[in-house]
Amino acid sequence: xxxxxxxxxxxxxxxxxxxxxxxxLFANLTICxxxxxxxxxxxxxxVFFKRxxxxxxxxxxxxxxVHNQIIVCPRxxxxxxxxxxxxxxxxxxxxxxxxxxxxxxxxxxxxFALKDKNLRDLKRTDWPAFKCSKLKTIKSFEESFLFIDxxxxxxxxxxxxxxxxxxxxxxxxxxxxxxxxxxxxxxIGQRIMQVYNIAIAKSF
Numbered sequence: 001x002x003x004x005x006x007x008x009x010x011x012x013x014x015x016x017x018x019x020x021x022x023x024x025l026f027a028n029l030t031i032c033x034x035x036x037x038x039x040x041x042x043x044x045x046x047v048f049f050k051r052x053x054x055x056x057x058x059x060x061x062x063x064x065x066v067h068n069q070i071i072v073c074p075r076x077x078x079x080x081x082x083x084x085x086x087x088x089x090x091x092x093x094x095x096x097x098x099x100x101x102x103x104x105x106x107x108x109x110x111x112f113a114l115k116d117k118n119l120r121d122l123k124r125t126d127w128p129a130f131k132c133s134k135l136k137t138i139k140s141f142e143e144s145f146l147f148i149d150x151x152x153x154x155x156x157x158x159x160x161x162x163x164x165x166x167x168x169x170x171x172x173x174x175x176x177x178x179x180x181x182x183x184x185x186x187x188i189g190q191r192i193m194q195v196y197n198i199a200i201a202k203s204f
Contacts, residue, residue, distance in 0.1 A: 057112035058151035059105060060085055062129050063196050066144040068094040072104045073129050074111035084119055086111065089132040098189030105150060105188055106180065109160070146199055148192060153177065162192055164199040174198050 060073040070092040073085040090104050124138050125131075135141045146164060153159040160180045166172040178184065178191045 054155040054157075055112070055114065056152045056155050057109055057157050058083060058149065059109040059112065060129060061105065061148040061150055061192065062133070062145040063094070063148065064133075064145040065094060065200075067133065067135070069133060069145075070094055070096065070101065071129050071132050071145070072108045073132070074108040076113055076115040076117065078119070079114075079116040082119060084117065085128040087128050089128050091132055098193065099186040100189065101192060102185035102187070102189035105192065106182060106185060109150065109157075109180070146196060148195060148199075150192075152180070160188065162195045164195050167200045 055077065058075055060075060062071040062073070063069070071089050072092065073089040075083050075085055077083045090108060092101065092104060127138070127141075129145075130138060130141045133141055133145070135144075146167065148162055148164040150160055150162050153161050157180055159177050161175060161177050163173050163175045166174060174195055176191055176195050178188055180188075
């Protein structure tokens with residue numbers, strides 16, 4: 001959209017310049033200015049609403065008892081609607097208290113934003129969570145960490161949905177919803193660990 005409007009505005013500006021230099025017609029110049037103002041308003045209104053449009057936020061969480069780590073990764077979404085992890089992730093000790101875990105999840109959840117990026121040239125080893133873990137291979141990372149996807153239920157992001165795959169069952173997931181209120185940090189941290197413990201349980 002931006003490219004089309006920019007191209008049209010450039011052409012209209014050239015037309016106005018021609019009328020100003022060669023015709024000196026006030027009426028034509030005034031018409032050009034009105035048209036330019038109209039399309040400029042449309043362009044910047046579109047940009048404003050795009051930037052301020054509510055979006056469904058999410059954050060990626062990885063937990064490993066083997067490596068005693070909890071990795072919290074904020075995310076971006078590009079113009080194609082593809083969600084990807086931001087470069088800077090938070091590394092926590094597995095024994096961290098529930099309030100700290102909940103606080104970091106909410107903090108990184110609120111870092112979610114629209115940022116365009118071409119993801120075609122990325123390698124698997126560019127995976128931010130993997131790099132944060134300091135492990136040597138992707139295989140060891142995937143085998144030792146459980147992934148929990150935390151996302152708003154909708155664009156209002158009032159409710160957080162925590163979803164994790166059941167470690168002992170293919171194509172089965174555990175999901176739990178909880179309020180995203182900042183005063184709910186401890187409960188959020190506790191709920192995440194409950195989801196994790198059920199997901200890895202051998203009895204399910």
